Amino acid sequence: MIEFVLTIQDILERKSFKSAKVIAGSKGLNNQVKWSHILEIKEFETLINGGELILTTGVGLQLDLTTQLKYLKNLIEKNAAGMCIEIGPYFKEIPIELIKLADEHDFPLIIFEEVVRFVDITQDLHTLIINQHHQWLSQLDTLSTKFIDLSLSPNGILKILQELNHYFRQGVLFITDNSKSYYYPSEIKELETSIRSFIEKSQSDMTVQRNFTLSNETFALMPVKGLGQVWGHLCLQVQQPMSNEFFFLILDRAALAIAQILLRNRTIQERKQNMEDELVQNLIKGRDYEQDDVQTYLPAASRNMYFRIFVMQLDSSEVNIVEEDWEEMKLQRSMLVRSIFKRLGFFPAVSSKRTEITVIASFIAADHLKEKTDRFEQIIQSIKDMKDTSTFCGDECKFGVSRVYKDIAQVREGYVEAKKTITLKKSDIVNTYFYNDLGVNRLLLLLIESKQLENYVHDYLDVILSYDQKYESDLFTTLCIYLECNGVKNETADRLFIVRQTLYNRLEKLETLLGSNFMEPSNRLALEVAIKAYQILLKQNNNEGKPVFLV
16 A cells, blocks of 8 residues: 655655754654645635645744744644744744744644755645655556456455455455445454444444544444445544545545445345235235246245245325335335344245235244244334334334245235234234134134124124113123123122122113023123124224214
């Protein structure tokens, strides 16, 4: 690597500075010199940008000490690299106050004790700086071309990191936003976790190039951006915080080449996701599909390979997202959900729609373990915990999971089961995400589909509901609580907040309307099913905006 910083120490070795003498600020000899400037006026604030080596004889300056101190302070505040003073008519000697001020700020103060030609000095320094800039640009162009070439090769990101390591002789990492990382050499991997944690905690400060120190290690950071987003961070070990523009230009070219790789990969991912999405939709809707797609996006059938259909419903307000934003969100959602399932050992095929995500969640399990739901419960909890993500708000999602299947032809059946589970869960009829656990509600769902549920409710509850409506009584609630308490009168009265005699009167009326044997097992079961069905119909009508169900 060519040293691309010209310092005052370097300049002091030039022939034009053979008569120069450093009288103050010797600790600042490593200050970078970006240009030289002959300055013979008092008001110069708009004339320098920082990094200049100031050459002066003092002509035009008032010679009182206060003016001289103010002049030097202004140079220090404007980040000048240092100042050279020719000892002569205007400065016969340097006041001790100026020397003390320069030392306090490590600001190099250099004197020429014999006459020098400032024009020769500036010509020498400017020629050196311009030639050096030419070398910088030439080398930057060479590196940029190499980075682009590497970005087109297999394992391009790793090869770009290797090139950076070869050039700077320092460890380098690329930390992505999806938990994946690249690093070179291998021993620097041990820093990955702490760097990732630092980046995640400092997101607001990580969108621009900067230096940071972590565990006594200093790093230069360059964000890798694409499509208006930060996709990751390039981190290079350095000996000390770097401010050299050329240094960060090299990192910027490397970041640009990496962004090109990520953009191509993203395009491939989008194409793959769209094809995967289409396959899942064809399967859940019972449409024809390409067998090759099944082999590409679903694991091969085997003795212990099973699947469940996992459906997640999202906030309906997202239907208003514009198409350009939706395509990006669709990919992000699919990648996020897929990563969660993969992390727990599934082989997922994902379809992401604006208000629904469907996953064919394939998994390997022994026969006696295939019905276990713990991993699905972990997935649901992981999603519900996502409260600060731009993709969706987890605690507003609704979930449904089908039974276990093996035959791909049963995907549609599993999808219907998952959707039915969501319907009942949203209606507060059940407190489960799994179709297997719906119990008698599965039979009620069949009655809903056959349009027989209302008839069933009429047959068993008509007499009670009609009585309550006519006399404004509360026999239906009494019956529900009495059944829930398994016929225990004390508990029933307590839950209804009534005295036992009032309960006895209501039970007598129930026996009159339903028959004295309404608590016998078969009659009791029929009534419990009818009550559950009635609750489903009430909730369903409320959700659909229909009039409340009445017999």
